[in-house]
Amino acid sequence: MHKSVLLEECIENLNLKENSIIVDCTLGYAGHSSEILKRIKKGFLFAFDQDLDAINYSENKLNKIGNNFCVIKSNFDNIKNELNSRNIFKVNGILYDLGVSSPQLDNDERGFSFHKDARLDMRMDKTKTLDAYYVVNNYSYEDLVNILYKYGEEKYSHSIAKGIIKNRPITTTLELSEIVKMSVPEKYRRETHPARRTFQAIRIEVNNELDAFEKSLKSALELIDVGGRICVITFHSLEDKICKDIFKSVSSIDDTVKKLPVIPNEYLPKFKILKTIEPKKEEVNENNRARSAKLRIIERIG
Numbered sequence: 001m002h003k004s005v006l007l008e009e010c011i012e013n014l015n016l017k018e019n020s021i022i023v024d025c026t027l028g029y030a031g032h033s034s035e036i037l038k039r040i041k042k043g044f045l046f047a048f049d050q051d052l053d054a055i056n057y058s059e060n061k062l063n064k065i066g067n068n069f070c071v072i073k074s075n076f077d078n079i080k081n082e083l084n085s086r087n088i089f090k091v092n093g094i095l096y097d098l099g100v101s102s103p104q105l106d107n108d109e110r111g112f113s114f115h116k117d118a119r120l121d122m123r124m125d126k127t128k129t130l131d132a133y134y135v136v137n138n139y140s141y142e143d144l145v146n147i148l149y150k151y152g153e154e155k156y157s158h159s160i161a162k163g164i165i166k167n168r169p170i171t172t173t174l175e176l177s178e179i180v181k182m183s184v185p186e187k188y189r190r191e192t193h194p195a196r197r198t199f200q201a202i203r204i205e206v207n208n209e210l211d212a213f214e215k216s217l218k219s220a221l222e223l224i225d226v227g228g229r230i231c232v233i234t235f236h237s238l239e240d241k242i243c244k245d246i247f248k249s250v251s252s253i254d255d256t257v258k259k260l261p262v263i264p265n266e267y268l269p270k271f272k273i274l275k276t277i278e279p280k281k282e283e284v285n286e287n288n289r290a291r292s293a294k295l296r297i298i299e300r301i302g
């Protein structure tokens with residue numbers, strides 16, 4: 001089952017009030033959403049996920065807590081349209097707990113894991129057509145190198161791409177994992193699982209994860225009301241950098257006006273970065289998924 005990461009820290013920092021309107025962009029197995037719903041008895045929770053398995057499970061779970069919620073089956077990059085179409089233009093808190101859930105990783109059929117044999121899939125939204133099988137078997141050498149380098153920060157992107165092309169067709173996760181292993185130097189095989197970066201890269205490509213997150217986070221900044229907070233849990237440096245850069249740009253004063261003796265109101269930042277929290281040792285010991293997590297929090301101040 002899925003163990004929510006940085007749960008207490010998120011709940012504390014979302015600054016929930018009884019009548020808060022909160023958006024959980026990554027419902028998953030409703031670990032965070034359940035705790036939110038318990039605390040906003042007179043408020044409302046909107047929860048997004050693109051995975052029907054997660055939604056079916058979580059709707060049931062949330063129904064046992066209250067009925068002041070709405071689950072939206074959509075990519076969170078549609079957050080603005082989806083909320084506006086429900087006459088919601090401002091909210092008090094927004095949460096992202098990025099990436100995949102443990103049940104997605106553990107379910108043999110989903111093809112996310114290099115430990116479990118499955119057809120190459122990796123789609124969070126099973127209604128989409130692009131899957132890992134297509135990427136692995138149809139992308140050009142240049143495109144594969146690019147993806148592995150950009151989304152996996154993989155230093156052996158060239159040799160892995162060559163290995164993939166030479167061994168096509170590749171049908172399963174374990175076949176791919178073995179091909180990656182044979183394409184990298186022996187020393188690298190001992191450092192960490194050699195296929196970890198390749199699987200991360202293909203998953204990001206299949207689900208267009210980074211573009212979706214960037215688009216959604218920019219919309220979230222428009223939707224959050226004064227005093228409201230956005231909490232983002234990231235699991236790798238690529239998504240963390242997007243979050244860090246966007247938070248920095250909206251919370252700092254433009255260089256061109258910095259030197260003015262009095263800074264006009266319209267140039268004052270509308271956001272304040274509150275803090276970045278990493279999981280405690282005990283949490284990492286209990287939940288390996290937490291080892292690379294970072295929670296960034298920003299508040300709208302104007």
Ligand SMILES: C[S@@+](CC[C@H](N)C(=O)[O-])C[C@H]1O[C@@H](n2cnc3c(N)ncnc32)[C@H](O)[C@@H]1O
Pocket residue numbers: 002003004005025026027028029030031032033048049050051054074075076077097098099100101124212213
């Ligand atoms: C790490 S899990 C969230 C776990 C949840 N916070 C909990 O405590 O149970 C991430 C979830 O977000 C969903 N997800 C990831 N990217 C998404 C996107 N762009 N749009 C909608 N849902 C997304 C995944 O399908 C997955 O169910």
